[in-house]
Amino acid sequence: MLREGKVVAKSYIARDVFEFVIAVDLKNIEIRPGQFVHVRVSESTEHVLRRPISISSVDTINHTITLVFRAGDQSSGTNKIALTAVGEHLDLLLPLGNGYKLDDVNQGDSVLIIGGGIGVPPLYELAKRLDDRGVRTTHILGFNSEKDVFYEDKFKALGETYIATADGSYGNPGFVTDVIEEIGDAFDKFYACGPKVMLKVLDETLDIDGYISLEERMGCGIGVCYACVCQSRKQGQLKICTDGPVFEKGAIIL
Amino acid sequence: MNHKLNVSLPGLDLKNPVMPASGCFSFGQEFSKLYNLSELGAIMIKAATEEEREGNLTPRVAETSSGMLNAIGLQNPGVDHIIENELKFLNTYDVPVIANVAGTTIEDYVEVARKISASPTVKALELNISCPNVKEGGIQFGTDPKTAKELTRAVKEVSEKPVYVKLSPNVTSIVDMAKSVSEYADGLTMINTLVGMKLDSNGKPLLNNKTGGLSGPAIKPVAINMVYQVRQALPDIPIIAMGGISNVDDIIDFISVGADAVAIGTMNFTNPFICKELIELLSKKVSDMNLNHIHDIKGRAFV
Numbered sequence: 001m002l003r004e005g006k007v008v009a010k011s012y013i014a015r016d017v018f019e020f021v022i023a024v025d026l027k028n029i030e031i032r033p034g035q036f037v038h039v040r041v042s043e044s045t046e047h048v049l050r051r052p053i054s055i056s057s058v059d060t061i062n063h064t065i066t067l068v069f070r071a072g073d074q075s076s077g078t079n080k081i082a083l084t085a086v087g088e089h090l091d092l093l094l095p096l097g098n099g100y101k102l103d104d105v106n107q108g109d110s111v112l113i114i115g116g117g118i119g120v121p122p123l124y125e126l127a128k129r130l131d132d133r134g135v136r137t138t139h140i141l142g143f144n145s146e147k148d149v150f151y152e153d154k155f156k157a158l159g160e161t162y163i164a165t166a167d168g169s170y171g172n173p174g175f176v177t178d179v180i181e182e183i184g185d186a187f188d189k190f191y192a193c194g195p196k197v198m199l200k201v202l203d204e205t206l207d208i209d210g211y212i213s214l215e216e217r218m219g220c221g222i223g224v225c226y227a228c229v230c231q232s233r234k235q236g237q238l239k240i241c242t243d244g245p246v247f248e249k250g251a252i253i254l
Numbered sequence: 255m256n257h258k259l260n261v262s263l264p265g266l267d268l269k270n271p272v273m274p275a276s277g278c279f280s281f282g283q284e285f286s287k288l289y290n291l292s293e294l295g296a297i298m299i300k301a302a303t304e305e306e307r308e309g310n311l312t313p314r315v316a317e318t319s320s321g322m323l324n325a326i327g328l329q330n331p332g333v334d335h336i337i338e339n340e341l342k343f344l345n346t347y348d349v350p351v352i353a354n355v356a357g358t359t360i361e362d363y364v365e366v367a368r369k370i371s372a373s374p375t376v377k378a379l380e381l382n383i384s385c386p387n388v389k390e391g392g393i394q395f396g397t398d399p400k401t402a403k404e405l406t407r408a409v410k411e412v413s414e415k416p417v418y419v420k421l422s423p424n425v426t427s428i429v430d431m432a433k434s435v436s437e438y439a440d441g442l443t444m445i446n447t448l449v450g451m452k453l454d455s456n457g458k459p460l461l462n463n464k465t466g467g468l469s470g471p472a473i474k475p476v477a478i479n480m481v482y483q484v485r486q487a488l489p490d491i492p493i494i495a496m497g498g499i500s501n502v503d504d505i506i507d508f509i510s511v512g513a514d515a516v517a518i519g520t521m522n523f524t525n526p527f528i529c530k531e532l533i534e535l536l537s538k539k540v541s542d543m544n545l546n547h548i549h550d551i552k553g554r555a556f557v
Contacts, residue, residue, distance in 0.1 A: 001288065003527075040524065045471040045500045048524045049317045077317070093526070219315045219324070220523040224280040226329045227315040237308055237329070242284075 002029060005092050007084050008064060014143075014150040017118070018082045019056075020067045022090060031058045032099030033126035034193075034213055034246045037067060038221035040091035041077040050093065051077050052218050052241070054193075056121035056151075057128065065094075068121035068150070096221050097245050100126050100211055105189055107134030112187040112210075113155075114176050114202060116142045116194020122213060123193055124151055127158045138162075138187065140179045142194065146170035177201055190249075200254040210249045216240045256537045258547050261295070261515050263492045264440040265378040265416035266350050268295040271515035271548060272505065272533045275496045276300060276354040276380060276420075277326070278519040281340035282347075285522075289530045292348040298443075298517055299340065301356040301382050304365050306332035311462040316452045321470030321498070322520060323450050325463035328356050328385060333366045341375045350377035352418070356385060360408050363395075368412040378415050381406060381439075384422030384446035385467070396422040396446070399434035406438040416440035418494065421484075423448050423476055432484040432491070441492035442484065443517070445477045470520040474498030478511055482555060485512025500524075502535040512553040 005022035013019045036054045041047035057066040071082040084090060100122075105111060111130060115123045120141050127137045137159040143149045146169040155161040162179045163171030172179050176198060190210030192202050199212045219225035223242035231253045232238045238252070259270035273296040274285070281299050282291050291297065309329030316323045330336065336353075344351050353376045357363040363381070371379055383396035383405060395405050402419070410417050418441040425431050432442055447467025454460040477497025485493065495513035499505060500521045508516045521528045540548055 045320050045521075045524070047317060048320065048322050048470045048520055049315070050524065091525075217313050217315055219322070220284075220526065222526060223284045224526075225278065225315070225324070225523060226280075226309060226326045227312070227324065229309070229312060229314070229329070 002092060002094050004089055005065070006089050007086050010084075010086055013068070015147040016070050016072075017148070017150055018069055018071060020069075020084075021064050022067065022092070023064050024092070024094070026058070026060055026063045029095060031055060031065065031095045033102070033129050034099035034122050035095040035097045036122075036221075036245065037065070037092050037094040038096055038218070039067075039081055041080050043091070047077040047080070049077070049219060050221060051081060052096070052221055054122035054213075054245075055095070055125060057125045068118075070118045093221060097241060098243065100191060100213070100246050102129055102133065105130065105133065105135050108136070109188040110136040110138070112180075112185065112190040112208075113137050113139045114142075114180075114190060114192040114194070114198075115139070116176060116198040117144065117148065119192075119194030119198075119213070119215070120151060123191065124154055126191055127155060131158045138183070140164065140176045142166070142176040142198065143170075177205070180206075196254060203249055203252075203254055206249070211246050212249060212252070213245045214240050214247065214252065215245065256540070258540045258545060259533075259537060261549070263494070263514055266296055266352070268350065268515055270295040270533050270536065271509070272529060272536060273298055273352070273494070273515065273517050274522055274529050275517035275519035276352075276382070278522045281336065282344055283340075285526065286347075288526055290347075291344070293530055293533060294349050295515060295533070296350040296352055296377070297344065298352045298354060298380055299336075299344070300330055301328050301354040301385065302330055302333040302336045302366055302370055303328060303356050304333055304362045306330065306335070313461055314463070316460045316466065318450070318452055318468065318470075319472060321468050321472035323452055323461060323466030323468055324447070325461045325466035327463065333369050337370060337373050341373050345375040351375050352378045352380050354380045354382050354420070355409070356382040360405055363405055364408050364412050367409045367417070371413040371415040376415055378440070379409070379413055379417045380443050381409055381417055381419045382446075384420050384424075393422055393424060396431070397425050399430050402431060403434045403437060406435045410438045418443050418492070420444065420446055421480075422446045423473075423480060428480045429483050429487045432488055436488055436491050439491070441494065443494040443496065444484065445473070445480055445497045448473055448476065469498070471498040471500050474504060478507055481508060481513050482511040485553060486556065499532075500528075502532055502539050505532060505536055506539065506551065509548060509552050510555045512555070514549070514552070
């Protein structure tokens with residue numbers, strides 16, 4: 001497990017949303033899309049819990065990972081992380097979690113990628129990897145408002161991309177489900193990450209197989225503290241940090 | 255190995271006086287991927303109950319200033335599963351295991367204690383009469399001195415190993431509790447978490463259980479004072495102390511108020527390598543302080 005990284009670039013890409021490029025030694029580490037990093041807020045003990053942040057892209061040539069996260073109010077841990085300057089180090093644990101499975105889609109398949117808000121970032125590395133495998137990706141990204149939209153161009157470069165905003169200020173007015181109604185679900189698979197309400201609707205209404213990625217308050221991030229459990233249909237209680245965060249459609253009671 | 259850190263307590267030959275606290279280390283498998291568990295003084299494993307427990311609904315944790323609230327609710331696979339699986343795994347390491355025993359009735363505690371104390375891997379029991387996060391049992395045994403003593407007596411009768419009682423700070427007099435259980439207990443572990451509550455931005459309790467147990471550096475002064483009080487009242491009883499330890503000076507503080515050994519809880523989440531790191535730092539600290547043994551400073555707060 002890696003324990004440290006150096007911030008090499010940071011930018012403010014949407015309302016309260018930061019993008020950090022972090023140099024890490026990827027020599028002996030393979031990162032799957034959908035995995036996350038547990039970031040320590042600071043060396044002090046004011047914030048005792050790390051913050052789980054999903055990995056939005058991996059650059060194995062330059063040995064960097066990119067994290068996109070939303071900073072909370074001034075006293076929040078994520079805000080303190082956002083204040084980390086370029087050149088400073090972050091205390092990280094990575095890679096954590098299971099990540100998305102890629103080997104059950106083939107070249108020429110067509111898949112639907114659905115992201116909501118701060119659930120969008122891990123889907124970017126996923127879309128890149130699927131694209132590398134010759135899988136056709138269509139993206140639907142939902143945000144609250146125009147100010148919250150990010151990564152539209154990045155996804156557009158990989159495939160057809162629809163943006164939905166709840167307040168109608170940008171793209172399609174409404175939710176990601178409104179876009180699905182419009183374009184249909186004639187895809188081989190779907191991959192989703194976002195708020196639980198969105199995942200629940202997709203899990204229950206889409207007729208195609210797919211994967212969802214869950215979010216929960218975490219303690220340790222490594223399966224020890226039992227804070228982030230969810231109820232599965234067949235395997236009892238599972239831990240989101242180590243059994244997930246990615247689960248097959250229908251596996252979890254949402 | 256640094257003999258200056260060896261500590262002998264009932265049932266326990268500790269290489270060093272540092273161990274992970276119950277509930278913050280699960281049953282060791284995850285940490286075994288990070289470092290060699292045999293480096294630890296001991297391991298206090300997650301609470302075992304007679305039947306499997308699913309625990310509380312989420313959210314189960316919330317961060318607070320220099321601490322956290324948890325209301326896991328003693329989720330565990332049940333004592334039989336733990337003996338068959340988790341303890342067998344731990345038996346491959348050279349480290350004493352302290353089994354945390356919980357229940358909702360005296361009969362539950364007795365049954366779990368009888369079974370788990372028979373395991374050769376288990377060197378001592380930690381009687382959990384102080385979990386604030388379950389509706390029945392747990393803390394109700396830990397707030398009334400007479401009930402606590404009765405439970406300790408009943409468990410001692412069946413246990414094949416020494417019994418340490420984990421005290422709750424949520425009492426009027428921790429000294430009265432300690433005195434009462436010490437009639438039967440081989441040792442004390444203290445303190446468990448303090449009952450607390452955090453609200454969300456809508457003014458509602460954030461945890462599904464509404465209340466949770468406060469842990470982390472925020473509670474260290476409370477723990478230090480309680481160990482100080484109990485050590486003065488009971489000069490000879492073995493005490494394994496815990497409550498907010500985050501660095502080597504915290505360990506020195508707990509020994510200074512009379513603890514024999516210490517456990518590290520919440521900080522295992524902040525830094526999963528902390529137990530290993532603090533053992534190394536403690537070894538260095540003892541040399542820097544020119545001590546012949548870590549216990550040279552035990553109880554120095556009193557003189």
